[in-house]
Amino acid sequence: MDNLTDALKKLKITAVDSTADSLEGCLDCLLQALAQNNTETSEKIQKSGILQVFASLLTPQSSCTAKVANIIAEVAKNEFMRNSCVEAGLIPPLVQLLNCKDQEVLLQTGRALGNICYDSHEGRSAVDHAGGAQIVIEHLKSLCSKTDPASEKLLTVFCGMLMNYSNENDTLQSQLINMGVIPTLVKLLGIHCQNAALTEMCLVAFGNLAELESSKEQFAYTNIAEELVKLFKKQIEHDKKEMVFEVLAPLAENDIIKLQLVEAGLVECLLEIVQKTVDSDKEDDIAELKTASDLMVLLLLGDESMQKLFEGGKGSVFQRVLLWIPSNNHQLQLAGALAIANFARNDGNCIHMVDNGIVQKLMDLLDRHVEDGNVTVQHAALSALRNLAIPVVNKAKMLSAGVAEAVLKFLRSEMPPVQFKLLGTLRMLIDAQAEAAEQVGKNVKLVERLVEWCEAKDHAGVMGESNRLLSALIRHSKSKDVIKTIVQSGGIKHLVTMATSEHVIMQNEALVALALIAALELATAEKDLESAQLVQILHRLLSDERSAPEIKYNSMVLICALMGSELLHKEVQSLAFLDVVSKLRSHENKTVAQQASLTEQRLAVES
Numbered sequence: 001m002d003n004l005t006d007a008l009k010k011l012k013i014t015a016v017d018s019t020a021d022s023l024e025g026c027l028d029c030l031l032q033a034l035a036q037n038n039t040e041t042s043e044k045i046q047k048s049g050i051l052q053v054f055a056s057l058l059t060p061q062s063s064c065t066a067k068v069a070n071i072i073a074e075v076a077k078n079e080f081m082r083n084s085c086v087e088a089g090l091i092p093p094l095v096q097l098l099n100c101k102d103q104e105v106l107l108q109t110g111r112a113l114g115n116i117c118y119d120s121h122e123g124r125s126a127v128d129h130a131g132g133a134q135i136v137i138e139h140l141k142s143l144c145s146k147t148d149p150a151s152e153k154l155l156t157v158f159c160g161m162l163m164n165y166s167n168e169n170d171t172l173q174s175q176l177i178n179m180g181v182i183p184t185l186v187k188l189l190g191i192h193c194q195n196a197a198l199t200e201m202c203l204v205a206f207g208n209l210a211e212l213e214s215s216k217e218q219f220a221y222t223n224i225a226e227e228l229v230k231l232f233k234k235q236i237e238h239d240k241k242e243m244v245f246e247v248l249a250p251l252a253e254n255d256i257i258k259l260q261l262v263e264a265g266l267v268e269c270l271l272e273i274v275q276k277t278v279d280s281d282k283e284d285d286i287a288e289l290k291t292a293s294d295l296m297v298l299l300l301l302g303d304e305s306m307q308k309l310f311e312g313g314k315g316s317v318f319q320r321v322l323l324w325i326p327s328n329n330h331q332l333q334l335a336g337a338l339a340i341a342n343f344a345r346n347d348g349n350c351i352h353m354v355d356n357g358i359v360q361k362l363m364d365l366l367d368r369h370v371e372d373g374n375v376t377v378q379h380a381a382l383s384a385l386r387n388l389a390i391p392v393v394n395k396a397k398m399l400s401a402g403v404a405e406a407v408l409k410f411l412r413s414e415m416p417p418v419q420f421k422l423l424g425t426l427r428m429l430i431d432a433q434a435e436a437a438e439q440v441g442k443n444v445k446l447v448e449r450l451v452e453w454c455e456a457k458d459h460a461g462v463m464g465e466s467n468r469l470l471s472a473l474i475r476h477s478k479s480k481d482v483i484k485t486i487v488q489s490g491g492i493k494h495l496v497t498m499a500t501s502e503h504v505i506m507q508n509e510a511l512v513a514l515a516l517i518a519a520l521e522l523a524t525a526e527k528d529l530e531s532a533q534l535v536q537i538l539h540r541l542l543s544d545e546r547s548a549p550e551i552k553y554n555s556m557v558l559i560c561a562l563m564g565s566e567l568l569h570k571e572v573q574s575l576a577f578l579d580v581v582s583k584l585r586s587h588e589n590k591t592v593a594q595q596a597s598l599t600e601q602r603l604a605v606e607s
Contacts, residue, residue, distance in 0.1 A: 051088035057095035069108035076115035114161035225260035258302035293335035300342035337380035344387035382421035423465035441473035441482030492528035511554035520560035
């Protein structure tokens with residue numbers, strides 16, 4: 001350490017006019033001290049004020065430049081030194097050195113800039129201000145095809161520098177993307193795939209950039225899918241596979257890249273991983289199985305990639321995924337059910353799957369999870385059934401297979417995601433199925449649960465779906481018994497509230513259901529309709545200029561139906577309905593205008 005103190009003093013005195021030889025000795029002493037104890041030596045360098053002297057030594061002409069840059073790279077490994085390097089004015093001369101031809105100087109300069117930028121806002125800003133990124137990208141482009149060890153080492157350092165420069169900084173990442181770094185990095189990966197260090201650096205850089213939406217568009221124009229799949233096939237170690245996975249997952253969110261990955265053969269790799277790891281209890285294998293099956297499900301979210309793998313229901317991938325559902329592995333059951341939900345995104349696929357027995361597989365899976373309650377599997381299986389129930393031809397088939405009963409077993413679930421999917425599945429099943437709607441609508445336990453969930457203010461989705469199912473039970477069954485069950489369970493007030501929803505579709509569904517109640521069971525429901533202030537709400541809907549035409553139309557139909565109740569008739573008379581309705585006779589929508597004339601006549605006769 002005495003030598004170090006001497007060297008620092010000597011450097012300070014002689015830096016300006018000393019010979020290269022005496023400088024070299026001092027610099028060697030510093031490098032030696034840094035190798036022995038980096039932190040302590042860096043502290044001494046910081047206190048000595050020598051960093052400012054370094055700025056003047058960083059010239060392309062000097063033979064000591066590489067050593068000075070190396071010292072800066074070493075001290076910048078310490079977080080407390082990075083800001084000091086910026087304040088000492090080292091960034092502009094370092095960036096200038098990026099223009100020189102000497103490979104050792106470029107290497108040490110790249111290291112120094114990369115280390116200063118690591119987790120340092122000040123370092124990154126200074127490099128950005130000095131224009132360092134653009135020069136480094138130009139180097140990457142010109143060195144890209146060179147495979148000699150020195151060039152590959154330099155490429156690795158430059159990739160690392162750009163990574164440290166832009167890590168978790170959207171603005172700087174966007175800047176690199178606009179400078180055209182992505183095609184260059186993809187090319188690097190293809191040419192240097194045998195070089196582990198460089199490949200790893202490229203992957204980390206991709207992982208950094210792939211989160212940005214603008215990057216995915218650029219990646220889609222390269223052969224990244226092909227290169228990553230090629231690289232993935234070579235990996236044996238878990239950590240290396242994990243690195244490739246971390247790039248694949250964000251990229252696979254882009255539909256064009258999804259298709260490219262499918263065409264490059266990624267699915268076959270994923271299926272192979274699943275096969276190898278499914279029965280293992282090793283932590284790495286369990287993690288790999290999860291990542292592979294999750295990625296598989298993600299690839300199926302793209303319409304084109306999904307259809308390509310479905311192959312009219314004959315695809316080998318689709319057939320393999322079917323085998324996941326009866327598996328004993330929860331992760332595979334989950335992925336299998338989610339995959340089916342993704343395949344079930346068009347009528348043709350849904351019809352084919354229902355005709356080929358998928359419903360029974362999903363019901364068996366649900367059965368296995370009634371008691372142990374694996375929420376994610378329940379949610380996924382219900383999602384699949386809901387999607388399968390969308391085509392009209394599937395509804396009766398699924399009802400006769402017992403889907404409604406299977407779904408109702410989950411009524412006691414306290415998990416909002418499961419409740420939400422359960423409600424959606426039932427609503428899809430009873431759509432235009434009068435008999436089923438009546439059967440389900442007379443189920444007192446279900447209706448009571450719906451009324452309870454209509455008040456689940458913490459879970460807007462569950463609340464909305466419960467209201468919609470209540471309305472659907474009435475609209476599709478047109479059954480007095482269903483209406484009586486809903487009235488007895490206290491459901492009327494929720495349908496009236498639903499008529500004030502911000503969603504027109506929900507308002508409409510509520511008004512149609514209320515009109516059916518008024519037509520079929522007015523005497524049973526009138527007290528509940530009065531205490532829910534339905535008449536006042538209808539007056540408000542008709543007076544509000546923002547109400548959609550269909551809302552105005554259905555509100556007037558409902559007013560006419562309510563006139564059959566003495567109690568509600570009095571309420572209608574007490575509000576100035578005639579004035580509001582007569583204004584609507586000149587409404588631009590003809591159907592609204594006609595209904596206004598009819599309603600006006602009815603109100604005039606009844607008054």
